[in-house]
Amino acid sequence: GQQVMQIPQYQHVQEGEDFTTYCNSSTTLSNIQWYKQRPGGHPVFLIQLVKSGEVKKQKRLTFQFGEAKKNSSLHITATQTTDVGTYFCLYSGAGSYQLTFGKGTKLSVIP
């Protein structure tokens, strides 16, 4: 079956440092979405990646989809306290409708 690992589970950074979370799959993915959940809140959609090698940017956030469509990353440059929360990937396997969330990366930012 499909195995997708989201790493790391936790990340503590000093404000101003960079942060990266990864979703790595053993099989090809159809597409991948990224969501952010603030503490006590609900997941909010950030971006979707569909094409091999795709890179999208939103201000300080950079999203990448690997050439083989097996890996994706979310990178935050110069973290701020407003970046605190848990970041999830939501993926589906090639040829499958089944959508599955990664277990998430919880980001803490130390002021």
Next chain:
Amino acid sequence: NAGVTQTPKFRVLKTGQSMTLLCAQDMNHEYMYWYRQDPGMGLRLIHYSVGEGTTAKGEVPDGYNVSRLKKQNFLLGLESAAPSQTSVYFCASSYFGLAGEEGYNEQFFGPGTRLTVL
């Protein structure tokens, strides 16, 4: 627009009791989903619906039932609650599941229901 709303926000049940969680959306979305969120487990799909009158099982459907009698509402029922069902429950909706070559439509989430089963 209210978006996705969930009722109730909090609930405490005793083992064996039943309850229904209500999800409502005013965005005319076709697809609706129920997830549960537990520490360290991420969000797991319980049931979903691709349209009025249809439902399907997700990753963890046991112990839950759902109904989609109206397009805007998606109900999650617990017939005999167990402590293992203590969790935060999120409802979500999307315009359609698949958006052609653009992948899947984004999901809009409700604020969640925190359920404790004693």
